Amino acid sequence: MARVVIMGGGVSGHTAATFIKDMLGKKHEVVVVTPNSNWNWIPSNIWVGVGEMSAEEVVFPLAPVYKKAGIDYRQAKALGIHPEGKADSDTPYIVIEYTDEEKSGTTEELTYDYLINATGPKLNFGATPGLGEGSNLGEHTVSVCTADHADHASHELDSCIEKMRNGERQAFLIGTGHGMCTCQGAAFEYIFNIEHKLKSEGVRDMADITFITNESFLGDFGMGGLHFKMGGFATSSKVFAESLYAERGMDWIIGAHVNKVEAGKVTYESLDGTMDEQEFDFAMLIPPFAGVGLKAIAKDGSDITSKVFAPNGFMKVDANYNAGAYENWKASDWPRTLQNPDYGNVFAVGIAFAPPHLISKPMSSPNGTPINPTPPRTGMPSAMMGKAVALSILDMIKGKSTEPTHTACMSEMGAACVASAGKGLFTGTAAAMTVFPIVPDFEKYPGVGRDLNGTTGELGLAAHWVKHILHHLFIWKAKLKPGWTLIPE
Amino acid sequence: MSKKHVNHIEPYSPQFGTMIPLGGAKFLRTCVLWQLVRFVAINIRMTILILKSHH
Numbered sequence: 001m002a003r004v005v006i007m008g009g010g011v012s013g014h015t016a017a018t019f020i021k022d023m024l025g026k027k028h029e030v031v032v033v034t035p036n037s038n039w040n041w042i043p044s045n046i047w048v049g050v051g052e053m054s055a056e057e058v059v060f061p062l063a064p065v066y067k068k069a070g071i072d073y074r075q076a077k078a079l080g081i082h083p084e085g086k087a088d089s090d091t092p093y094i095v096i097e098y099t100d101e102e103k104s105g106t107t108e109e110l111t112y113d114y115l116i117n118a119t120g121p122k123l124n125f126g127a128t129p130g131l132g133e134g135s136n137l138g139e140h141t142v143s144v145c146t147a148d149h150a151d152h153a154s155h156e157l158d159s160c161i162e163k164m165r166n167g168e169r170q171a172f173l174i175g176t177g178h179g180m181c182t183c184q185g186a187a188f189e190y191i192f193n194i195e196h197k198l199k200s201e202g203v204r205d206m207a208d209i210t211f212i213t214n215e216s217f218l219g220d221f222g223m224g225g226l227h228f229k230m231g232g233f234a235t236s237s238k239v240f241a242e243s244l245y246a247e248r249g250m251d252w253i254i255g256a257h258v259n260k261v262e263a264g265k266v267t268y269e270s271l272d273g274t275m276d277e278q279e280f281d282f283a284m285l286i287p288p289f290a291g292v293g294l295k296a297i298a299k300d301g302s303d304i305t306s307k308v309f310a311p312n313g314f315m316k317v318d319a320n321y322n323a324g325a326y327e328n329w330k331a332s333d334w335p336r337t338l339q340n341p342d343y344g345n346v347f348a349v350g351i352a353f354a355p356p357h358l359i360s361k362p363m364s365s366p367n368g369t370p371i372n373p374t375p376p377r378t379g380m381p382s383a384m385m386g387k388a389v390a391l392s393i394l395d396m397i398k399g400k401s402t403e404p405t406h407t408a409c410m411s412e413m414g415a416a417c418v419a420s421a422g423k424g425l426f427t428g429t430a431a432a433m434t435v436f437p438i439v440p441d442f443e444k445y446p447g448v449g450r451d452l453n454g455t456t457g458e459l460g461l462a463a464h465w466v467k468h469i470l471h472h473l474f475i476w477k478a479k480l481k482p483g484w485t486l487i488p489e
Numbered sequence: 490m491s492k493k494h495v496n497h498i499e500p501y502s503p504q505f506g507t508m509i510p511l512g513g514a515k516f517l518r519t520c521v522l523w524q525l526v527r528f529v530a531i532n533i534r535m536t537i538l539i540l541k542s543h544h
């Protein structure tokens with residue numbers, strides 16, 4: 001009997017755990033270690049953040065789902081991994097600390113035959129003074145990164161709307177809260193939902209809405225921008241994104257590293273080195289992401305964290321971490337099997353794996369402050385990585401191969417993104433975007449680095465319908481309801 | 490006689506340097522019949538993307 005342990009029950013970990021259990025059956029053990037009792041369909045947090053959905057609609061309890069699936073669920077967080085075992089045993093294990101009410105604070109050793117690190121990001125609010133402490137959101141801004149954050153954001157938004165109704169102008173600032181953020185797409189979607197909400201509440205004319213981003217141009221999205229086939233042109237995402245803001249009368253600040261947040265004000269450094277301030281009454285700033293701070297310990301008890309993890313806390317996998325300068329970057333630098341190079345039974349998927357480098361061009365201000373988006377690892381690729389690793393481990397357990405048999409490489413796969421503006425079936429217009437591949441490959445696709453038949457963008461109600469369907473479909477799938485294995489990632 | 494195609498955009502502002510949708514494009518975005526066609530197209534496109542992405 002083999003035991004597969006999955007650290008993290010989010011998008012990628014839940015996908016990996018449920019598929020591997022489904023395929024392995026009762027003979028083998030699948031354990032999920034994750035600190036939250038609920039699963040969250042994070043993309044719909046945006047709708048919670050504008051009061052279009054309740055927090056309850058985007059979460060569900062994990063315990064009954066794992067019970068039904070026969071998965072051993074530990075409501076706990078992993079603290080460290082011991083990939084070589086310990087002095088008196090060669091069996092690798094992880095150390096976990098329970099977070100449920102009953103056993104809170106109790107630690108335990110959990111041995112594994114295969115380990116998947118799917119711990120996602122630490123929401124590193126503490127990286128920007130005033131944005132928060134550690135992974136806790138501060139008091140000056142709001143967030144939509146968790147369902148609870150989004151619920152709080154929606155209440156703050158309501159009180160701003162109330163003030164506008166009473167004739168008080170309000171300034172909205174949405175974007176990234178640090179020069180090294182990723183996840184611009186979430187901020188992008190949120191600002192359009194805010195604008196739509198204010199319009200539908202009849203107070204749009206009382207609001208000044210500004211986007212602040214670490215991207216050097218709007219539409220970089222941490223992917224170095226992209227080109228869509230549109231009206232007979234290969235149109236840059238810069239034009240596409242700028243057009244969306246201009247149409248709605250919203251301002252934007254690009255190339256900004258927010259270095260301080262105070263009550264009603266952010267201070268930021270721009271790519272040209274200038275320092276500036278922006279005032280706000282309501283601000284949603286995405287924090288930078290880091291690894292969750294797992295430690296790695298060798299058999300002799302020495303700390304091997306820097307061998308297993310990159311300095312940003314994400315786990316090293318089969319990527320080329322020595323690609324050097326931007327000019328030398330290649331699509332082939334990106335990991336394919338997501339296997340750790342030193343420990344063949346350890347994998348990292350979703351946000352938890354260490355990218356080889358940025359996708360966007362590295363940039364810094366004359367003061368040496370790096371200001372560039374870090375690579376996005378959105379839901380679709382994260383889930384695909386989870387499934388690919390599950391299939392590889394399955395083949396390894398069944399003795400079909402000693403090496404991973406499946407790949408999920410960001411320079412060989414695409415991503416779909418639907419950014420809504422409102423939730424109505426007949427009002428508002430969402431942007432439906434597809435990109436193929438996520439990491440541009442200028443050797444395979446000379447010109448713009450991507451397949452123009454697979455890289456598309458359009459606006460319309462249809463994208464709203466798609467977003468609605470995705471919400472219900474993915475929650476259905478995550479709950480393992482009938483036919484769940486047929487629903488694609 | 491004034492002829493307004495779009496709302497005023499401040500010349501030389503960043504907003505002045507991009508494309509602005511006109512009535513026809515806006516109409517199609519919420520025209521249910523056209524959007525039904527686009528709905529099918531988007532789903533086909535996403536399905537192809539998913540199939541191409543699995544290895």
Ligand SMILES: Cc1cc2nc3c(=O)[nH]c(=O)nc-3n(C[C@H](O)[C@H](O)[C@H](O)COP(=O)(O)OP(=O)(O)OC[C@H]3O[C@@H](n4cnc5c(N)ncnc54)[C@H](O)[C@@H]3O)c2cc1C
Binds near residue numbers: 042079379
């Ligand atoms: C507001 C918002 C909107 C988004 N919208 C979209 C969208 O529309 N489309 C899209 O494709 N993507 C979207 N994304 C991105 C998407 O949510 C992520 O790509 C995806 O969740 C990444 O999956 P993951 O499994 O790597 O991480 P997560 O889903 O974050 O899962 C990580 C899990 O690990 C757990 N964990 C943390 N620490 C530990 C530990 N020490 N031990 C064990 N477990 C741990 C966490 O509690 C969590 O359950 C959005 C993100 C945000 C924030």
